[in-house]
Amino acid sequence: LFIGDLDKVVNLLLSLSGRLARVENALNSIDSDANQEKQLTGQLADAKELKEHVDRREKLVFGMVSRYLPQDQLQDYQHFVKMKSALIIEQRELEEKIKLGEEQLKCLRESLLLGPSNF
Secondary structure (H helix, E strand, O other), X not given: OHHHHHHHHHHXXXXXXXXXXXXXXXXXXXXXXXXXXXXXXXXXXXXXXHHHHHHHHHHHHHHHHHHHOOHHHHHHHHHHHHHHHHHHHHHHHHHHHHHHHHHHHHHHXXXXXXXXXXX
């Protein structure tokens, strides 16, 4: 359950951080989205509180698991928990890069359809 919660909270933080960054970028050109930015900022703060809660649970779970696992398996467990978050972050970054690349490709295709006379 802890690993599932960790996965969900890290994904939530990454999602909200990405959405907030996109809204902030959009706000640089449009001020009407200020309400959405405040909402996302509040959601991000809530997600950070959830992350703190999961971190506290991680310590409790580790304490319980450490009573039952030998040292080598305990180290494997610690490595798994550490890598789980790191891999989720890396996956999200790659998804964002793919999305950005697709958007750039779409814009490039649209600009090529306009032709040089329309610039």
